[in-house]
Amino acid sequence: MQQNTAPATPIVSLRDVQKSFGPLKVLDGVSFAVERGEVLAIIGRSGSGKSTALRCIDRFEKVDGGEIIVCGHRVDLPDVDLRALRQDVGIVFQSYNLFPHLTIEQNITLAPCSVKRMTAAQAKELAQKVLAQVGLEEKLHAYPEQLSGGQQQRAAIARSLAMQPKVMLFDEVTSALDPELTAEVLKVIKQLAADGMTMVMVTHEMGFAKSIADRIVFMHRGKVHETGLASMLAAPKTPELTQFVGTGNLKS
Amino acid sequence: MGIQLDFPAVLERWPSFLAGAALTLELALFATVLGALFGTLVAVGRGAHRAPIARACKVYVEAIRNTPLLVQIFLVYFGLASIGLKLSAFSVAIAALTINVGAYTAEIMRAGFEAIPRGQIEAAEGLALSRFQIYWHIILLPAVERVYPALTSQFVLLMLASSVCSQISAEELTAVANYIQSDTYRAFETYIVVAVLYIILSLMMRAGFWGLGLVLFPRRRRLGTLL
Amino acid sequence: MGGHLNINHLLFLGHGALWTIGLSLIALIGGGIAGFVIALARISPLKSVRIASATYVQLIQGTPLLVILFLGYSGLAAIGLRVSPLIAAGASLTLYVAAYLGEIWRGSIQSVPKPQWEAAEGLALSRTQRMTKVILPQAIRIATPPTVGFMVQIIKNTSLASVVGFVELMRSGQIVNNSLFEPFAIYAIIAVVYFAMCYPLSLFSQRLERRMGRGRINLGTA
Numbered sequence: 001m002q003q004n005t006a007p008a009t010p011i012v013s014l015r016d017v018q019k020s021f022g023p024l025k026v027l028d029g030v031s032f033a034v035e036r037g038e039v040l041a042i043i044g045r046s047g048s049g050k051s052t053a054l055r056c057i058d059r060f061e062k063v064d065g066g067e068i069i070v071c072g073h074r075v076d077l078p079d080v081d082l083r084a085l086r087q088d089v090g091i092v093f094q095s096y097n098l099f100p101h102l103t104i105e106q107n108i109t110l111a112p113c114s115v116k117r118m119t120a121a122q123a124k125e126l127a128q129k130v131l132a133q134v135g136l137e138e139k140l141h142a143y144p145e146q147l148s149g150g151q152q153q154r155a156a157i158a159r160s161l162a163m164q165p166k167v168m169l170f171d172e173v174t175s176a177l178d179p180e181l182t183a184e185v186l187k188v189i190k191q192l193a194a195d196g197m198t199m200v201m202v203t204h205e206m207g208f209a210k211s212i213a214d215r216i217v218f219m220h221r222g223k224v225h226e227t228g229l230a231s232m233l234a235a236p237k238t239p240e241l242t243q244f245v246g247t248g249n250l251k252s
Numbered sequence: 253m254g255i256q257l258d259f260p261a262v263l264e265r266w267p268s269f270l271a272g273a274a275l276t277l278e279l280a281l282f283a284t285v286l287g288a289l290f291g292t293l294v295a296v297g298r299g300a301h302r303a304p305i306a307r308a309c310k311v312y313v314e315a316i317r318n319t320p321l322l323v324q325i326f327l328v329y330f331g332l333a334s335i336g337l338k339l340s341a342f343s344v345a346i347a348a349l350t351i352n353v354g355a356y357t358a359e360i361m362r363a364g365f366e367a368i369p370r371g372q373i374e375a376a377e378g379l380a381l382s383r384f385q386i387y388w389h390i391i392l393l394p395a396v397e398r399v400y401p402a403l404t405s406q407f408v409l410l411m412l413a414s415s416v417c418s419q420i421s422a423e424e425l426t427a428v429a430n431y432i433q434s435d436t437y438r439a440f441e442t443y444i445v446v447a448v449l450y451i452i453l454s455l456m457m458r459a460g461f462w463g464l465g466l467v468l469f470p471r472r473r474r475l476g477t478l479l
Numbered sequence: 480m481g482g483h484l485n486i487n488h489l490l491f492l493g494h495g496a497l498w499t500i501g502l503s504l505i506a507l508i509g510g511g512i513a514g515f516v517i518a519l520a521r522i523s524p525l526k527s528v529r530i531a532s533a534t535y536v537q538l539i540q541g542t543p544l545l546v547i548l549f550l551g552y553s554g555l556a557a558i559g560l561r562v563s564p565l566i567a568a569g570a571s572l573t574l575y576v577a578a579y580l581g582e583i584w585r586g587s588i589q590s591v592p593k594p595q596w597e598a599a600e601g602l603a604l605s606r607t608q609r610m611t612k613v614i615l616p617q618a619i620r621i622a623t624p625p626t627v628g629f630m631v632q633i634i635k636n637t638s639l640a641s642v643v644g645f646v647e648l649m650r651s652g653q654i655v656n657n658s659l660f661e662p663f664a665i666y667a668i669i670a671v672v673y674f675a676m677c678y679p680l681s682l683f684s685q686r687l688e689r690r691m692g693r694g695r696i697n698l699g700t701a
Contacts, residue, residue: 111380327663
């Protein structure tokens, strides 16, 4: 949990973001910022818009209004350079989305070779390094279907890490896992945070969020209701957060 | 009901049968390779953003799949002749077979493309891969692996369908049979021999494709499971 | 076009088209009945019956239809039966369709979810009762889209009957061409007529397939 003490501009900043799916307003004036090296957790009910907000950061959803600046890219504008953006931002999905026809090593080396033009030898070394970081060195030549859910998610994290992003996004990455597999993934994420990675995570794991998040954003019905340190959960100011904290929505 | 079958009279013509079978295989292999490439392009074209391209591909596929191969062969044959192109029967046959199998390949590949989960495409986008790289690594190659059984069945059917090319005088196996039976007056025996040869050719093709599949798809070879 | 295509020619083509439909129906009905028998034989408890029917299917599916037509024609001649092209073509197509429909229907029967088989056994129904009351009704629903799709194949395949002299649409076109000498135009018209017959069936089959997708889910939770 490192705080960036330099007065730099935030590495991720959302200002008054609006998004509708047809008649349904999913994001209604969402604003928050993330400093370099900071870990931000976004919590809220299903349908609060938290996943949508996260996906907007990496332009997996287009916004209807507002401003999003990520690593200097104006993501809200239509002419944003997507490939440059996605080299700066890494994203890990709830359903891991590993490529089933490739080995773990090939999953990891595909992008560095194709996008960053690394040689095969360099990429292989990189793959071994990131797999070691997530504790899966021996799975280099395995196929995704041979791994457990927790191992697949850790491999997916390694795959994103291989592109050396400045920011990593985690979209409910443990929601599809059995409880005993969740722990191994959370351990990897905790280590990444300790190593100084800037992270934005949407999560249900309240205990985890409390222990590693520098700040927490609570969303409800497309709006940000409260932001603050983890301690705010013990002292909610709004009725929505009070209800959310009290109704066992959260896994402690 | 006395049937007198005289197989030796027919079997002694084995060099001609072999030549016909070889030509059938040649036709099938040329048309398979060309048709597979063409059909894949058409399948990609069906998902094109520009509506005229997508619509043209769909019209082509539906036109071919809803008309008989025999009609298509005659249209290619007479069509080429009417614009002054004098091609050998072999070339015309390959052209018509390619156009035919291209449409069926396009449908099979399209099904393969649509079976790729959206999440994998998003993951590839998240890794900053270009559109072309995503198409190649994440959509095309896995789709081929997934629909490989259907594709190879289609290509074996193509080899069998090549018998229709006898009608434009391509000297493939059925044409050879027609000639031999008119020469020996042993029609039934001739066609039995030819039927057996076609069955052998089908088995050979299936075995060949199976082996090719092991070479092309290491995942399948190692794990033995289907994508 | 030569400009000499008159109403007589068109009527002749129309007559041929009717015979295309007629031959298709003969093949469908004959091949359908035989195919049903083959489908049941493929899943028979008797091993010899299973092997015999599987062999039949493999032989037919490994032989081009044109060769089967020639075999039918020459085979009947070999046993001394001089038959009309209609009967020869009809018999050959029946054998052909029986093999393919038999496979489609066998697949449909085997696609009925296993819990249905087990439930029927659990209710102490005899094998015949299981088939007729539980399995076949569901198999028919599953089999309908691919069967409708195969009808398109039948219609297209009747064009080969022209080669053994049966006067359906294709042969009519060849005969008309012999007086008009405009092959490309005539075959283009013929292609359009085939398309008009086949495309609606193709669309119908696709629509059934889409509806079956949802239907199948319902079957599973019944």
